[in-house]
Amino acid sequence: MLTSIGVLLLLVLMGCHHTHVAMCSFNGNFTDQLSLLEFKKGISDPKQALMSWNDRTHFCSWEGVLCSVKHPDRVTSLNLTRRGLVGEISPSLGNLTFLKVLLLNLNSFSGEIPPSLGQLHRLQILKLDYNTLQGVIPSLANCSNLKELWLRNNQLTGPIPIDIPHALEKLVLSLNNLTGTIPTSLANITTLSVLDVAFNSIEGNIPNEFAKLSALQFLFMGRNKLSGYCFPQPILNLCVLVGFSVAYNDLSGDVPSYIGNSLPNLEIFELDNNFFHGHIPSSLTNASKLTLIDVSSNRFAGVVPRSIGKLSRLYSLNLDSNKLLTRNMQDWEFMDSLANCTELQEFTITENHLEGNILYMADNHLSGVFPSGLANLRNLINVGLSMNRFVGVLPEWIGTLTNVQVVLPLLENTPKVHPKSTGAIPSSFSNMSQLEELDLDFNRFDGQIPQALGNLQMLRFLNIPNNNLHGSIPKELFRISTIVQIILSSNNLDGTLHDDIGNAKQLTYLHISSNNISGEIPRTLGNCESLEDINLDHDAFSGNIPASLGGITSLQILNLSHNNLTGSIPTSLANLKLLELLDLSFNHLNCEIPTKGIFSNVTAMWIDGNPGLCGGALELHLPACPAKPLYSSKQHQSIVWKVMVPLATLLSLAMVVSVIVLWRGKQKRKSVSLPTFGSTFPKVSYNDLYRGTEGFSVHNLIGKGRYSSVYQGKLFQDRTMVAVKVFSLETKGTQKSFVAECNALRNVRHRNLVRIITACSSTDSKGNDFKALVSEFMPRGDLHALLYSTRDDGDISAFTRITLAQRICIVVHVADALEYLHHNNQGAIVHCDLKPSNILLDENMIAHVGDFGLARFREADGG
Known part of the structure; x- marks a missing residue:
């Protein structure tokens, strides 16, 4: 409690004089006002939530403060929920003896819970949950009117107190270390x-x-x-x-x-x-x-x-x-x-x-026809019937389950006793507008792939390998903007691969091997800039290998073996720095093998079964390519036709190619496709993010910039706390910022860079484009918020809260991150927007550099 002498001294320090009679009169009770000011001194306020806490406003009108009607100078409620406050809770709050409600939850308070709060005998509700408070729970036995105690999601230790007030109605202590x-x-x-x-x-x-x-x-x-x-x-x-x-x-x-x-x-x-x-x-x-x-x-x-x-x-x-x-x-x-x-x-x-x-009923021994009772379960969002022995035709009523969102696996239902065909794939699947994954692996489906599947504009994964499908692959599938994976291997598909495949900008995995697909490999396949894995082996493709494949910089696996391909191997494939496996075996290729890039690693490529190949790395033990014949004087009659005309043609072609390259470069810059983050990253949908952030609630908003807004939320089965960066696609330049950040973070790994957990490129509930990045949550916020508080009010405690040792560590962490970005083996990355607000701190005050929306890239030159 403040003594009268202490009150007097504090009033003097506040500058009390005759011009402030309304605020600085000794006729009133100023214990509560001084206690609140003492509380403010101990914290930083990066969001300026306490701007009204000044001597120009009566303290009962301050943000979050309510006073008693009968006792106008006594505080009865202090509600500072979700104000972004950082620091320790001052023991001075124990002087607010008329306090009934104290809500400091959803901030970044640290340190221990002041034991002085145990003297608030009028206190009825105490909420300190969702902070980083430590230590033991103090005795609150004297808070005899306490009805609700919320301490969830802190770092409290020790046992549950044995002297909990007897009037308590709600005791919430979860997510601690008790x-x-x-x-x-x-x-x-x-x-x-x-x-x-x-x-x-x-x-x-x-x-x-x-x-x-x-x-x-x-x-x-x-x-x-x-x-x-x-x-x-x-x-x-x-x-x-x-x-x-x-x-x-x-x-x-x-x-x-x-x-x-x-x-x-x-x-x-x-x-x-x-x-x-x-x-x-x-x-x-x-x-x-x-x-x-x-x-x-x-x-x-x-x-x-x-x-x-x-x-x-x-x-x-x-x-x-x-x-x-x-x-x-x-x-x-x-x-x-x-x-x-x-x-x-x-x-x-x-x-x-x-x-x-006879939903997830996978991995049992179920047999018979598919249970018709499922048709009544219209609210199902996940059905699993895989690894069983169902027989018969898959019923059309399956399409009535219109709320299925994530996966409908029916894989491996080939019966062992009655090996009947399971018929055609029902076209009613197209009614499942929320469907994101369709997996029909290892069945006996025949007929064609329904064109109507192209209506599934949320579909990301289409897996129908190991069946008896025939006919061509519908071009409508390639117009699904969200499609990430198409696996149709080991069927009887025929026809050609349509040029529309170039529209599948998000496509990461394309497996159509072991079919009868013929014709040339479309040059437009090179437009699928997110592709990592291409398997077109054991088909009937003919013609040349498109040079455009060398422009898919994310490509890691390319298998074109066991086809009828002819001509040369594009030298552009040697430029693919991420390519780990190249299989061109058993074709009719006839050329000199390049020696750079993947071609210098003979253990990562296969070229057997192409007797016309020559040259290449010495370890291949191939014959040297024949020398080109020198010009003979006897050929001077045909020099125009054999040299000049081809030369003119090549020059014209070069001009055309230059125009095309320039045009394609512009198209690539306009592209807003999501660079893939690999199959090891968890999948999230718009609905997942919507639910995890409580509908992108303003209460969960933790940052906002020109191109995006950042929300905190909880995702996945373990309800992990994450940061969700939602891009404002209606703002000019946002799409470029999104692509830049994806490209910067997809292949970098460093402990001082903000770790991306996954990404989402989809549509929202209104059908608009939606793009977001999900990263690990940084509970300490950004460096700017910690360094710069309301120092104009004479409050320098927040500025000095970061110790000199911590400041030096932060500098070292940022330097380590920049050294990695500038000199990693994928080429230099220049951040271009490094500032305190883009340096985030975890609970251990480890610095992490984030926000790569303005990043620029320079390919490694080996220098």
């Missing part, structure tokens, strides 16, 4: 409705005393170190429980058969990744409000309850990796009942012991 066991004293807080301690290192089991928590609705304890040999019995007494999760622990035992009767209000039920065994209780269907059931990765046996279809609100059912059985038609009745679950979006039952006739 240890110890669950205190039995929590059972005395009979008002508790939410207890979330997931993602910590808590041991032991759920105390038996928890049976007294009659108001508990949500109990989340997943991702800890809980253990025990029986199902937690106290849970069965919590009849109002809505959400229950103990996933990813070491619990075991049978789940009581009457659990659904004891917990009738249950909506979320997660037991996955434990050691529970026995049968899945059929009484679960009495909990009619259930929306999510996940019992995967346990040891459940027996059959799936046939009454599961009574759960009409169910949207996710995960039964993966157990020992569930089906041996007859009765055991499969649960599939028929699932047709009543019209809200179901996710259903997986992989790695079990299912047999007989």
Whole structure:
């Protein structure tokens, strides 16, 4: 608490004199004002959220501050959620004795939680979640009116305090580093409705005393170190429980058969990744409000309850990796009942012991015809039926699943008992407008590839190898702007490869080997600038190898073997610096082999079966090419026809080629295609990014520039915190900036460069072009925000917060990054926009250079 002398001194330091009578009168209570100013001194404010905190405005009108109606000079609420504040929480906040609400969540506060907050006996809500706070949770026993305590997603350590206030209703401690066991004293807080301690290192089991928590609705304890040999019995007494999760622990035992009767209000039920065994209780269907059931990765046996279809609100059912059985038609009745679950979006039952006739139901022993009950599950977004033994024709109703977004794998359903053809590929697939991946590998589909698949404007992966397809490859496929992968190998396809393939700017993998495709390889294939892997082997291609292939700078694998190609090997292929494998064997090539680039590595290329080849690297042991004959005087009569005319023709051709090259160079510069980041990068769609950033909410906006906006979000199954850079394509120059950044980051790897996790080039919900980069999240923000705060107000503490040692380290990190960019073996990269706001800091204050939208490139010259 501030003494009267301290108050006086602080007022003097604030410059109190007769011209500030309204603000600096000794007749009022200024303890709260001074406490707020002390709090401001300890932090930096890069977003200028606290600009109103000055002596020209009454402190009760400051940003985020509310005062009492009865006591106008006493603060009752301080709400600074998501203001971008950085620094430590000042103990002076403990002087705000009338405070009821303190919200500092979603900032970058570090250090420990001040113990002085434990003196706020009027405090009702305390939210400090989503910061980087450390240390132990201080005693809050004197906060006798505290109802909500939110400390989620920090770096807190130590045990859960045993003296939690008894009026508490919500206790959220997940995503920290807490240890110890669950205190039995929590059972005395009979008002508790939410207890979330997931993602910590808590041991032991759920105390038996928890049976007294009659108001508990949500109990989340997943991702800890809980253990025990029986199902937690106290849970069965919590009849109002809505959400229950103990996933990813070491619990075991049978789940009581009457659990659904004891917990009738249950909506979320997660037991996955434990050691529970026995049968899945059929009484679960009495909990009619259930929306999510996940019992995967346990040891459940027996059959799936046939009454599961009574759960009409169910949207996710995960039964993966157990020992569930089906041996007859009765055991499969649960599939028929699932047709009543019209809200179901996710259903997986992989790695079990299912047999007989019958979404992810891959890798079982299913046979018979495709289950028609799936047609009723209109909300499914992921269906998996691979690695089974289905027979018969794939029904047209499959196209009614219009919400399928990510994948529809039906691979390897060739029956072993009744090897029937599975008929044509249904044209109704074209109705699945959200489809991104179609995988029909290892089946017996015949007929032609439906032209209507060209309507799937979200399609990225088309995999139909190892079937009996015939006819030509529809040119409509090459007009899908999002297509990344086309794999049609090992079919009976014929016809020619259409010139429209040059429209597939995003195409990365093209595998059409082992077919009967003939004609020349289209020169327009060279327009597919993102290609990494081309397999056209074991076909019937003829003519010359297009020199345009040498312009695909991202190409890593080129296989043209076992065709009828003639002529020479384009020397342009020697310029492909990323090319790792070149197979031209068993054609009719007749020329001198180049000696540079890939041709200098005889272990990376194959040329067998071309008896007309000569020269090349000495290790090839090929005959030397014959010397060209010298000019003879007897040929002077035909010199015009043999020399001058060809020379004139070549000069004319050179002029034409120059014009074409210039034109193509302009076209390349106009290209906005996404350079590939390789198959090892995770796939994300526009919908993934939309959901992960809460609809690109302004609350998740962490940066904005001329060409893009950056959002923080959570992606992938483990909800990784990432930064999503969304490009403003309506701004002139943005597309060029996007391509420049992709090209700069696709092949660079350095610990002091911002790591790109993946990229997205798609369309948004309105059909507009959408491009984004997903990178690792930097919790410390950018260097500019740390260096430059509101120093014009006399606040220099933020400026001095970065120590001299840290500053030197940051300089060294940036220098290391620039040295790598300027001298890496792929050629020099010049950043062109290096400034503090483009230097990002991780939680360990390691600097990372980012934002390559203005980068320029210079090919390595070996000098």
